[in-house]
Amino acid sequence: MPELPEVETVVRLIEPRLAGRTVVGARVRWARTVGKAGVAEFERRIVGARVTRVWRRAKYLVFDLSRGGRPAGHLVGHLRMTGRMHVEDPAWDAGVHVRVSLSLDDGRVFHFIDVRKFGRLEFACDLEDVFAAIGVEPLSAEFTAERFHALLGARRRRLKPLLLDQSIVAGLGNIYVDEALHQAKLHPLASSLRVDPAAARRLHGAIRRTLAAAIEREGSSFDTFYRTPEGNPGSYQARFRVYGREGKPCRSCKTPIVKFTVGQRGTHVCPTCQPRRPGSRSRKLRLG
DNA sequence: ATCCTATCCTGGCTGC
DNA sequence: TGCAGCCAGGATAGGA
Numbered sequence: 001m002p003e004l005p006e007v008e009t010v011v012r013l014i015e016p017r018l019a020g021r022t023v024v025g026a027r028v029r030w031a032r033t034v035g036k037a038g039v040a041e042f043e044r045r046i047v048g049a050r051v052t053r054v055w056r057r058a059k060y061l062v063f064d065l066s067r068g069g070r071p072a073g074h075l076v077g078h079l080r081m082t083g084r085m086h087v088e089d090p091a092w093d094a095g096v097h098v099r100v101s102l103s104l105d106d107g108r109v110f111h112f113i114d115v116r117k118f119g120r121l122e123f124a125c126d127l128e129d130v131f132a133a134i135g136v137e138p139l140s141a142e143f144t145a146e147r148f149h150a151l152l153g154a155r156r157r158r159l160k161p162l163l164l165d166q167s168i169v170a171g172l173g174n175i176y177v178d179e180a181l182h183q184a185k186l187h188p189l190a191s192s193l194r195v196d197p198a199a200a201r202r203l204h205g206a207i208r209r210t211l212a213a214a215i216e217r218e219g220s221s222f223d224t225f226y227r228t229p230e231g232n233p234g235s236y237q238a239r240f241r242v243y244g245r246e247g248k249p250c251r252s253c254k255t256p257i258v259k260f261t262v263g264q265r266g267t268h269v270c271p272t273c274q275p276r277r278p279g280s281r282s283r284k285l286r287l288g
Numbered sequence: 289a290t291c292c293t294a295t296c297c298t299g300g301c302t303g304c
Numbered sequence: 305t306g307c308a309g310c311c312a313g314g315a316t317a318g319g320a
Contacts, residue, residue, distance in 0.1 A: 001313060032296090059314080080314050082298080097298090116297045118314070157290065166315080174313070263291080265313075292320075302310080 002079040004138070004171030005214035007059050009234065010085050015054040017087035018063065018110065022050040025103035033099040033112065035122035045073060045123040046102065058134045058170035061085070062127065073125045077112065083119030086111045135168040138207050143169070149200035152192040159195070160188035161263045163207075172207065175220060175243045178268045180206040182242045187274045188262050213239065242268035 002010070026043045028034050034042040049065040049072050056062070063075040077085065086094065087110050094101065094111040100121050102110040112121045124130050136143045136151075151168055152159075162168060163177045172180070181188055183206035186199060195203070214220060219234030237244075241251050246259035250270035259268050 003314095078314080080296095081312080114297095115299070116313090118296060118298095155289075161291080164314085264293080266311095290320105293318090295317085296315095298312100300311090302308105304306105304308090 001081050001173055001175065002059065002083065002219070003173035003176050004056075004059060004211055005176070005236065006219035006234065007056050007061060007079065007171075008215050009218045010079070011054055011056045011061055014085055014087050014110075017108065018051050018054050018104075020051065021108075022105040023047055023102045023110075024105050027101045027103075028099070029101070030099040030114075030117055032117065033114065033119065033121055035120055037123060042123055046075065049073075051075075057127075057131055057137070058166055059173070060130070073123055074127055075121060076124045076127070076130055077121045078119055080114070080116070080118035080120070082115040084111075084113040086113065133167045135166060135170045138169050138171055139211055143204070143208075145197075145201040145204040148204045149195070149197050152195045152200055156191055156193040158188065158262065159186060159190045159192055159203075160265070160267060162192050164263070164265070169207070171211070174265050174267075175240070176207075176210050176214065178243045179241055180210045182268075182270060182274060183210060185273050187276050188267050188269060189276065242270060244268070 023046050026046050028039045028042060031039050046065075049067055051063045052066045053064040054061065055064075059078060061077040063077075065072045065074060077083070079085075086092070087104070087108050088094070090107065090109055092109070094113060097115045098111050098113050099117065099119070100112040104110060112119065136147070148169075152162070155162070159181060160177055163172050163180070164174070178188070180203060184199065184203040186195070186203055214234070214236040217234055217236040217239070220237040220240070242257050245257045246268060247256050249255065250257060250273060253270065253272045255270050255272040257268055258271055259266060261267060
């Protein structure tokens with residue numbers, strides 16, 4: 001699923017084809033994709049606007065717009081599970097799942113493609129509302145180990161649901177949470193309140209390393225859905241330590257990876273590397 | 289305060 | 305081969 005590294009990859013690949021272009025036409029094929037403002041309002045806001053910048057915040061893609069050299073709002077996209085973005089020649093076949101197409105002044109066409117229709121591409125006058133409840137960027141300088149430890153200690157929640165909560169740390173999803181927790185040797189059900197400074201530092205480092213390494217490899221293409229805008233799969237999935245590896249040996253200790261459900265999310269752990277209670281090895285060893 | 293469930297969606301997979 | 309039923313999941317809303 002597109003998480004921070006996948007979204008960042010999309011931004012980097014479409015930015016050169018989009019920045020500086022003016023939208024000359026819009027076609028919305030699935031009304032809900034453009035949000036509650038409605039198709040007519042969406043088209044009115046978008047057609048004639050020029051894209052001045054393409055960037056990312058959390059898992060959102062933002063296209064800054066201008067008219068006559070003045071700021072004119074933003075196009076805010078979210079890929080959710082199966083969204084994709086392409087900028088292609090008009091002859092390119094966008095397929096049956098294309099939800100919104102924007103014609104550009106250089107003749108090319110921007111496509112928002114989304115099999116499951118959960119993704120969004122909405123116009124927003126002001127980004128403050130959009131990002132009001134979004135937490136710290138995990139790759140930013142503000143995301144320090146100390147601040148992370150304070151965030152963990154400010155509530156009593158299980159680690160995994162906390163890390164998936166976009167209002168605390170922004171951009172993590174199911175895959176990279178499982179990967180980071182394994183790397184930090186922490187159990188997804190551990191209480192955030194009981195994470196000591198050393199463990200918080202480990203998890204902080206694991207989050208940043210995992211995300212940075214995934215961006216370097218253009219994200220993960222675990223299923224058939226995610227592709228870079230150039231049509232290529234990412235390659236980080238080859239590095240997964242736990243995600244999608246149920247029953248396979250842990251890369252650190254060979255213990256079979258176990259899958260269970262946490263907050264309705266498939267969750268993968270190594271029972272040896274990630275003991276339920278910190279400090280205790282497996283129950284078997286203690287009883288033996 | 290936190291957790292849980294349903295909702296939005298479809299393609300792919302399983303099992304009969 | 306065909307088909308019903310289940311599963312995946314990011315975000316959010318509403319109830320427990």
